[in-house]
Amino acid sequence: MTNAAPKTIYLKDYAPFGWIIDDVHLTFRLHPTATRVISRIRVRPDYDVPSRPFMLHGEGLTHISAKVDGHDAVITEVDGGIEVDVPHAPFNWEAEVEINPEANTALEGLYMSNGMYCTQCEAEGFRKITWYPDRPDVMAQFTVRIESDADHTPVMLSNGNGLYYAQDNTQSPAPNVSIYQDPWPKPAYLFALVAGDLVAHEDKFTTMSGREVDLAIYVRPGDEHKCAFGMEALKKSMKWDEDVYGREYDLDEFNIVAVDDFNMGAMENKGLNIFNSSCVLASPETSTDGNFERIEAIIAHEYFHNWTGNRITCRDWFQLCLKEGLTVFRDAQFTADMRSEPVKRIDDVIALRARQFPEDQGPLSHPVRPESFQEINNFYTATVYEKGAEVIGMLKTLVGDEAYAKALDLYFDRHDGQACTIEDWITVFEDSTGRDLSQFKLWYSQSGTPTVSVREEYKDDTFTLHFSQSSAPTPGQDEKLPQVIPVAVGLLNDNGDEVLPTQIVELTQAEQSISFNGHATRPIPSVLRGFSAPVTLTQDIDNARRAFLLAHDTDAFNRWEAGRMLARDSLLSAIRTGAAPNADYLDGLKALLRDDSLDPAYRALMLAQPTQSELAGVLHQDGDTPDPATIHTASEAMRQAKADAFADILPDLYAANQVDGPFSPDAVAAGKRALANSALGLITKLDGGATAAKQYAKADNMTLQLASLSALLDADAGDDALQAFYDQWRDDRLVIDKWFSLQVMHAKPETLADTTARLTNHIDFDWKNPNRFRAVMGMLAAHHAGFHHESGAAYTLLAEWLIKLDPVNPQTTARMCSAFQTWKRYDADRQAKIATQLERIAAQPNLSRDTAEMISRIRG
Ligand code: PHE
Numbered sequence: 001m002t003n004a005a006p007k008t009i010y011l012k013d014y015a016p017f018g019w020i021i022d023d024v025h026l027t028f029r030l031h032p033t034a035t036r037v038i039s040r041i042r043v044r045p046d047y048d049v050p051s052r053p054f055m056l057h058g059e060g061l062t063h064i065s066a067k068v069d070g071h072d073a074v075i076t077e078v079d080g081g082i083e084v085d086v087p088h089a090p091f092n093w094e095a096e097v098e099i100n101p102e103a104n105t106a107l108e109g110l111y112m113s114n115g116m117y118c119t120q121c122e123a124e125g126f127r128k129i130t131w132y133p134d135r136p137d138v139m140a141q142f143t144v145r146i147e148s149d150a151d152h153t154p155v156m157l158s159n160g161n162g163l164y165y166a167q168d169n170t171q172s173p174a175p176n177v178s179i180y181q182d183p184w185p186k187p188a189y190l191f192a193l194v195a196g197d198l199v200a201h202e203d204k205f206t207t208m209s210g211r212e213v214d215l216a217i218y219v220r221p222g223d224e225h226k227c228a229f230g231m232e233a234l235k236k237s238m239k240w241d242e243d244v245y246g247r248e249y250d251l252d253e254f255n256i257v258a259v260d261d262f263n264m265g266a267m268e269n270k271g272l273n274i275f276n277s278s279c280v281l282a283s284p285e286t287s288t289d290g291n292f293e294r295i296e297a298i299i300a301h302e303y304f305h306n307w308t309g310n311r312i313t314c315r316d317w318f319q320l321c322l323k324e325g326l327t328v329f330r331d332a333q334f335t336a337d338m339r340s341e342p343v344k345r346i347d348d349v350i351a352l353r354a355r356q357f358p359e360d361q362g363p364l365s366h367p368v369r370p371e372s373f374q375e376i377n378n379f380y381t382a383t384v385y386e387k388g389a390e391v392i393g394m395l396k397t398l399v400g401d402e403a404y405a406k407a408l409d410l411y412f413d414r415h416d417g418q419a420c421t422i423e424d425w426i427t428v429f430e431d432s433t434g435r436d437l438s439q440f441k442l443w444y445s446q447s448g449t450p451t452v453s454v455r456e457e458y459k460d461d462t463f464t465l466h467f468s469q470s471s472a473p474t475p476g477q478d479e480k481l482p483q484v485i486p487v488a489v490g491l492l493n494d495n496g497d498e499v500l501p502t503q504i505v506e507l508t509q510a511e512q513s514i515s516f517n518g519h520a521t522r523p524i525p526s527v528l529r530g531f532s533a534p535v536t537l538t539q540d541i542d543n544a545r546r547a548f549l550l551a552h553d554t555d556a557f558n559r560w561e562a563g564r565m566l567a568r569d570s571l572l573s574a575i576r577t578g579a580a581p582n583a584d585y586l587d588g589l590k591a592l593l594r595d596d597s598l599d600p601a602y603r604a605l606m607l608a609q610p611t612q613s614e615l616a617g618v619l620h621q622d623g624d625t626p627d628p629a630t631i632h633t634a635s636e637a638m639r640q641a642k643a644d645a646f647a648d649i650l651p652d653l654y655a656a657n658q659v660d661g662p663f664s665p666d667a668v669a670a671g672k673r674a675l676a677n678s679a680l681g682l683i684t685k686l687d688g689g690a691t692a693a694k695q696y697a698k699a700d701n702m703t704l705q706l707a708s709l710s711a712l713l714d715a716d717a718g719d720d721a722l723q724a725f726y727d728q729w730r731d732d733r734l735v736i737d738k739w740f741s742l743q744v745m746h747a748k749p750e751t752l753a754d755t756t757a758r759l760t761n762h763i764d765f766d767w768k769n770p771n772r773f774r775a776v777m778g779m780l781a782a783h784h785a786g787f788h789h790e791s792g793a794a795y796t797l798l799a800e801w802l803i804k805l806d807p808v809n810p811q812t813t814a815r816m817c818s819a820f821q822t823w824k825r826y827d828a829d830r831q832a833k834i835a836t837q838l839e840r841i842a843a844q845p846n847l848s849r850d851t852a853e854m855i856s857r858i859r860g
Pocket residue numbers: 120122123264265266267268301302324380
């Protein structure tokens with residue numbers, strides 16, 4: 001059995017639609033298995049472009065009828081939709097289709113989640129709702145009428161402003177009718193509809209020009225107490241976008257809806273954001289500090305899309321980073337302002353190295369702006385989002401804060417209401433700064449992580465840094481050109497005083513040197529401060545230098561980085577030669593932990609060490625074959641060595657960072673809990689769980705409860721607590737997700753597959769729910785030593801579940817295939833075992849386009 005040849009779509013083939021849609025009127029007669037959708041659209045030719053057939057997308061629609069100007073339409077089926085005979089003149093299109101929300105398990109288009117109707121249209125879900133030019137460059141005004149049985153769906157929402165809500169007694173049985181109108185033209189991917197038995201947590205916001213906006217977070221009854229934090233985050237976001245970017249909200253209402261079944265984190269539909277409930281619902285008892293921070297960031301992200309994404313959208317899906325890179329960059333700025341800038345930067349770099357670097361260094365590597373795809377859902381990646389945000393950060397660094405602000409104003413002025421490209425974005429910067437950014441644009445087209453090497457030279461009071469840059473070949477790109485790389489550099493003297501404040505060195509060539517004159521003693525450089533570019537830095541410096549920077553660097557990021565490099569090198573030596581943990585590292589870290597002038601959150605980050613997967617990546621880059629078992633042993637030994645070396649300060653550190661009083665998720669309190677919980681992890685290595693058990697018994701918030709439960713599991717002393725945790729939280733889906741994850745995370749490498757398989761038999765393993773599936777299978781893949789256990793049992797288990805999920809939910813299946821993307825790092829045996837599983841998945845009849853593309857790219 002062979003699958004039909006997949007179709008590849010190319011950026012270079014872009015052509016405009018050829019028609020302009022003035023407005024769209026939609027009527028929904030909701031029914032769980034037979035919803036009727038009636039659409040009326042006013043169309044006219046786009047006389048600026050060559051005439052093209054009138055093509056409408058549609059997928060899985062039961063066609064009822066269609067008319068052009070009141071006459072039965074003449075329709076030809078084409079790949080992905082229909083072509084209709086129309087005059088080359090203005091006309092009206094009217095169609096009725098039927099769809100089945102209940103049968104929609106892929107969670108794209110209109111579907112049901114726990115009895116409520118909801119939609120997900122990005123990227124190409126609207127075509128599962130009605131016939132429509134489902135492409136982001138077609139922007140139109142939508143009016144939506146929703147009719148539904150009054151008992152089950154008291155709340156019925158769509159985009160824009162609610163105009164009308166009443167029962168229609170002219171019909172029998174009388175349905176509820178709700179009408180929404182969105183005055184802002186938008187592409188179909190921003191359409192949303194929600195209907196169900198929901199309760200609202202309401203508030204108001206007054207915009208900078210004095211308009212009052214009604215705010216609401218809609219949740220299922222029973223979740224009302226989890227809305228307050230999200231609402232505060234929304235108001236902060238609205239205020240911040242006014243203060244920092246001068247962007248005001250533009251509708252009379254702004255609604256957020258929490259949905260349990262959702263493939264992604266959240267969606268920025270105009271005026272009606274739909275959230276995975278895990279990304280909006282929060283309470284101290286059920287959410288960790290990490291959850292609170294993430295929720296605040298995602299609410300901000302979706303809100304910020306109103307300007308960067310909705311008012312200015314993407315011409316085509318190749319331009320996805322236009323909205324995503326910029327919006328991630330904006331939400332990172334927001335989090336840095338709300339919390340701690342260095343901590344946010346370090347968190348982001350950790351995430352970039354953990355998720356984007358492996359992608360960019362493996363078979364899935366693609367440019368920030370890809371040039372082709374088979375399934376666009378597969379390109380909502382760390383590269384498009386996180387590297388896309390890094391590119392914006394570099395641009396800001398290169399032009400400076402003021403020029404960045406000016407360019408953004410010009411971007412909003414010039415392109416409001418348009419569907420744009422990366423060229424438009426770059427041109428705005430060129431026009432407003434007068435710079436030529438053609439070389440900088442390579443960041444959008446060249447894939448792979450560049451390596452920057454730096455060598456030092458000191459002669460006659462002159463200190464010189466010799467830089468070189470290179471980039472390894474990536475799929476489809478054998479030759480690389482030098483890129484514009486902003487490298488932030490500062491110089492310190494032997495006392496740790498800054499003798500040269502941070503400067504930006506702009507690399508543009510393969511080799512480049514920069515000299516600093518007038519240094520009577522040899523300065524110590526701090527290079528790539530703040531991680532000023534998403535590159536791998538190689539620098540031939542010894543442990544003593546790193547320890548010096550760990551103690552003295554005036555750049556908070558590089559200070560952390562010095563510690564991380566010490567930890568990394570120590571771990572690599574342990575892995576390669578069995579060497580004992582590096583004393584410079586342990587001593588330097590200990591001094592830092594004791595330094596109460598340092599932010600506890602920052603110290604908690606210092607205490608962490610590179611992940612096992614990251615170490616495997618470094619070994620591979622260095623030409624070695626990583627052995628997951630050895631890496632695991634060395635990592636555990638390092639943690640034990642820290643516990644032993646810090647034994648005398650850990651109890652104080654733990655005690656000094658307890659937080660009294662009522663729970664607050666703010667950054668200061670969260671930082672203290674993070675440090676106390678890191679200390680607890682090490683204390684557990686010494687006391688076998690005695691302290692953790694005490695913490696568990698009195699924990700009154702999820703951060704403390706989960707950390708102590710983790711510590712207990714780590715010490716093999718968590719069985720009772722685990723059961724108690726389940727009994728306490730069995731009715732809370734989001735907490736039970738954590739309960740599943742924790743057991744997978746803390747399994748021994750050799751029993752991971754069995755533990756996971758056992759959990760999949762648990763009555764609560766609702767595998768069609770993406771959160772639950774990821775809580776288990778995502779953790780399986782994240783457990784480095786267990787996933788790559790020599791038995792290969794975890795590979796087989798994951799493949800089985802991917803095969804099972806694919807027909808139900810291709811998008812989530814395809815995303816999880818990336819668990820295999822690093823397979824070429826490992827030895828021949830493991831590679832063969834993974835290859836077998838990849839082949840097995842690929843051989844499935846009717847494999848989704850999503851999964852087929854991922855597997856074929858991973859196989860290479
Ligand atoms: N556009 C959403 C975001 O970045 C992500 C998303 C993509 C959600 C596709 C659902 C489907 O905020």
